[in-house]
Every structure is written in structure tokens, then in C-alpha cells.
Amino acid sequence: MPPRSADEDRQVDRRDISADYFKAKDAAAAGPAVMWHGRVRLGIPLLKGREFTDHGNADSANVAIINKDLAHKYWPAGDPLAQRIKYDDKDWEIVGVVGDVKLLDLAAQDKPEIYLPCAQSGSPRGCFLLFGAGLDRSR
16 A cells, blocks of 8 residues: 555644654753753653664665554554655555644644654754743733
């Protein structure tokens, strides 16, 4: 069966991440207010499958993790693990499914997301995270 193509679906958000991105229980307590995403972990739940490993690199098979919303959209009655998805003109094997995340707007609807390992994504993009105690909107 040919891979599903997320390239055609411009509503799929891409995240290039490190191997331990999903693990932290309390990222805000991990240190300074600004951290590179490989050094802080967010505690996003792994629902099935596995996370990326440090052994993945440009020479190993392309693997991806998708969120629950993308899994439901492309495989509503099936299991996405070990299925293939085409994204950015490459085929990726799905090795994990994680929970949906709200990044900028807590009231926004869930969006399909694909997570690609930095070592395989071929992207020179950098990423950082900002943490804070909250916003004072009274001013």
C-alpha cells in the first residue's frame, strides 16, 4: 500500500524534535526561562508505539511520530503504527502516536501534527521554548 500523503494537506503542522522531547513531567522547573528543545522535555503523553532514540540518524530508516488528531484523520478505524506517511517528499514510518497539544491558543481546535527527528528531517531550523509562571492580563 502506498504511503498516505501529508504533503497535500497543508493543515499538518511539522515539528523537528530531539529524542527526549516528550518525556518531562515538569518542564517549567527544569531551569532557565529559555531553553533549546533538546534540553527540556514537555511531558506530552505517548499513547502508543515508541519515542525516537538517539540512534536515529540520516542513514537509518525515516521514522515519524504523529499526534492523535492526525492518526484519527488518516486511520480512523485502524492502527497507524508501522504505516507509512509521505511528508516533505520523503516516506516516513510511523513509530508512535502522542497526545494532542495546544501551543499558542488554549481554545483552539486540535490540529494534525507530525514530529520528525532532527537527525533525519534535514531541516536547518532551530527551535526554542519559553516558559513562565503566567501572564498578568490585568494591565
